[in-house]
Amino acid sequence: MLKHNSILNLDTDERMHIGTYLLEQINDYMTHIRGVRVSPELSVDEVAEYVRRISFEHPVSAREAIYHILEGLRQYQVHTPHPRYFGLYNPRPNFMGIMADTITAAFNPQLAAWSHAPVAVEIENYVLKEIASKFGYSADGTFTTGGAEANLTAVLTALVHYFPSYAKEGLRSLPTHPVMYASAESHHSLVKAARSCGLGTDSFVLLRRTLNCI
Numbered sequence: 204m205l206k207h208n209s210i211l212n213l214d215t216d217e218r219m220h221i222g223t224y225l226l227e228q229i230n231d232y233m234t235h236i237r238g239v240r241v242s243p244e245l246s247v248d249e250v251a252e253y254v255r256r257i258s259f260e261h262p263v264s265a266r267e268a269i270y271h272i273l274e275g276l277r278q279y280q281v282h283t284p285h286p287r288y289f290g291l292y293n294p295r296p297n298f299m300g301i302m303a304d305t306i307t308a309a310f311n312p313q314l315a316a317w318s319h320a321p322v323a324v325e326i327e328n329y330v331l332k333e334i335a336s337k338f339g340y341s342a343d344g345t346f347t348t349g350g351a352e353a354n355l356t357a358v359l360t361a362l363v364h365y366f367p368s369y370a371k372e373g374l375r376s377l378p379t380h381p382v383m384y385a386s387a388e389s390h391h392s393l394v395k396a397a398r399s400c401g402l403g404t405d406s407f408v409l410l411r412r413t414l415n416c417i
Contacts, residue, residue, distance in 0.1 A: 210262055221265050228273050229301065233284060239277065241285045250279050292350065351392035358383070358396040374401045 213221065257263055257271055283293050312320030314327065331344045347353040362369045368376035381402060385393055397403065 210265065213265060217265070221269065224266060225269055228269075232273075232277065233298065236282060236284050237286065239282055239285065241288050242281050243279065245279060250275075253279065350390055351395060354390065354392045355396040355399055358393075358400050358402075362400060 253275055257268065263271070281290075281293075282288060283290060284295050288295065312323035314320055314324055317324050327346055328343070331346070332341075335342050335344065345356070347356060362381065366377050366381070374380075383393065383397055383402065
């Protein structure tokens with residue numbers, strides 16, 4: 204536990220100072236991103252030593268903590284904002300996305316219930332319907348944090364759609380054991396989804412190897 208909780212309770216001037224400093228550093232990083240290596244050489248011991256330079260026994264100022272984190276990220280990570288980064292599943296962030304994350308962190312809208320954050324919920328509904336309409340669909344949906352959560356949501360949705368009793372009684376209520384069809388190139392998160400939903404992986408893996416299609 205921190206000895207001085209007050210270091211987290213910044214006053215108005217301190218918040219403005221730290222916010223301005225952080226925004227300047229982010230802008231500098233994005234402006235000069237071409238000057239860093241996309242994938243730097245990494246050493247587990249070196250990274251661990253860097254992280255431990257700040258001790259929990261000796262709290263530092265907010266600016267020092269931010270500087271420590273920013274320098275660590277500059278030196279020891281794959282730089283997805285770099286124009287020579289060609290990864291697929293970790294897209295390059297854009298500035299408005301960074302601002303959106305900042306707003307979300309500050310207001311912390313809770314989308315679990317409409318009444319908690321109605322504007323955020325309606326924005327999500329509006330954007331998703333607009334995206335769906337571009338592909339000729341008319342459907343509800345939800346944003347997920349990534350492909351793994353999306354695949355898990357899809358499997359759960361399919362189970363509840365075809366076997367409504369699954370939502371309350373689980374697999375024991377199903378008249379037959381469901382199977383999952385996927386190609387050999389499908390993402391491994393589908394295996395995780397099968398396990399999380401209680402399907403197991405034997406039939407799923409067998410079908411992948413046998414059919415190699417769909």
